[in-house]
Amino acid sequence: MVSKQFDGPAAADLRRADSLAREIFSDVANKWALLIIEALGDRTLRFSELRTQVQGISHKMLTQNLRMLERNGLVERRVYPTVPPRVEYTLTEAGRGLQATVDAMCDWTQRFLNHIESARTHFDNPERLS
Amino acid sequence: MVSKQFDGPAAADLRRADSLAREIFSDVANKWALLIIEALGDRTLRFSELRTQVQGISHKMLTQNLRMLERNGLVERRVYPTVPPRVEYTLTEAGRGLQATVDAMCDWTQRFLNHIESARTHFDNPERLS
DNA sequence: CAGCATCCACTACGATACTG
DNA sequence: CAGTATCGTAGTGGATGCTG
Numbered sequence: 347m348v349s350k351q352f353d354g355p356a357a358a359d360l361r362r363a364d365s366l367a368r369e370i371f372s373d374v375a376n377k378w379a380l381l382i383i384e385a386l387g388d389r390t391l392r393f394s395e396l397r398t399q400v401q402g403i404s405h406k407m408l409t410q411n412l413r414m415l416e417r418n419g420l421v422e423r424r425v426y427p428t429v430p431p432r433v434e435y436t437l438t439e440a441g442r443g444l445q446a447t448v449d450a451m452c453d454w455t456q457r458f459l460n461h462i463e464s465a466r467t468h469f470d471n472p473e474r475l476s
Numbered sequence: 477m478v479s480k481q482f483d484g485p486a487a488a489d490l491r492r493a494d495s496l497a498r499e500i501f502s503d504v505a506n507k508w509a510l511l512i513i514e515a516l517g518d519r520t521l522r523f524s525e526l527r528t529q530v531q532g533i534s535h536k537m538l539t540q541n542l543r544m545l546e547r548n549g550l551v552e553r554r555v556y557p558t559v560p561p562r563v564e565y566t567l568t569e570a571g572r573g574l575q576a577t578v579d580a581m582c583d584w585t586q587r588f589l590n591h592i593e594s595a596r597t598h599f600d601n602p603e604r605l606s
Numbered sequence: 607c608a609g610c611a612t613c614c615a616c617t618a619c620g621a622t623a624c625t626g
Numbered sequence: 627c628a629g630t631a632t633c634g635t636a637g638t639g640g641a642t643g644c645t646g
Binding site: 363366367370371372374375376377380381402416417418419420440443444446447450451452454455456457458459461462463464465466468469470 | 501504511546547549550570587588589593594
């Protein structure tokens, strides 16, 4: 993911892409964004539905992250000008691509749940001797 | 990743595992942790080497995240009681499992770089008409 | 219902300085 | 060299209230 070496003509492009990549990574590699992606899955959900699916998330964080995801073209936002208003969110193709990797992370979590739990107790306890 | 329904006998265990999973997810789904995992890869690195590999990270964030990763059994920390001290970090099996998913995320970033970039400019600009 | 704005508590983070 | 501690700031995120 890093492009050092060479200051040639095309190097600037590489550096630009690199910094963009890091920016995207920073946007996307946060708890709420990933949980939203995961919650959406292949469904289409309304704002309020998402709010209950991703439990623990506040109104504010949800809007904020949805805007960010929309800006990056990962979710599509469809507004129905009815009353009361109805807004639906769906993953785009890019979003579904990311979702696949989040799925992998969830699987990983399940797989190593026990390993991690015991590692934690070892670490947290007075660890008498070696 | 969610276990609703039923309040039966084994339900408590499921809820415990669930909250643990969410805890792990929160720990791990953050920018620095993932970048450290990625930087380590299959190598063994010293603290100072990691510091330069994960550029932009502060001394403090690095120690903090390394402790967290160690606590969760994702990295192994080996201390050589020499002078000056030498501390090496390596991914454990669990860590390498996670690394695979981070790799996938990086690949994804590269794949959709252009898509995302254009989505951004569409979003950021005055968007004249539809 | 969805979203924006405001306020405020809290913590995350960087800078700095001190130990083994 | 690696780590801990302290401190100040800037940002995060929750609660609340107002709009279409």
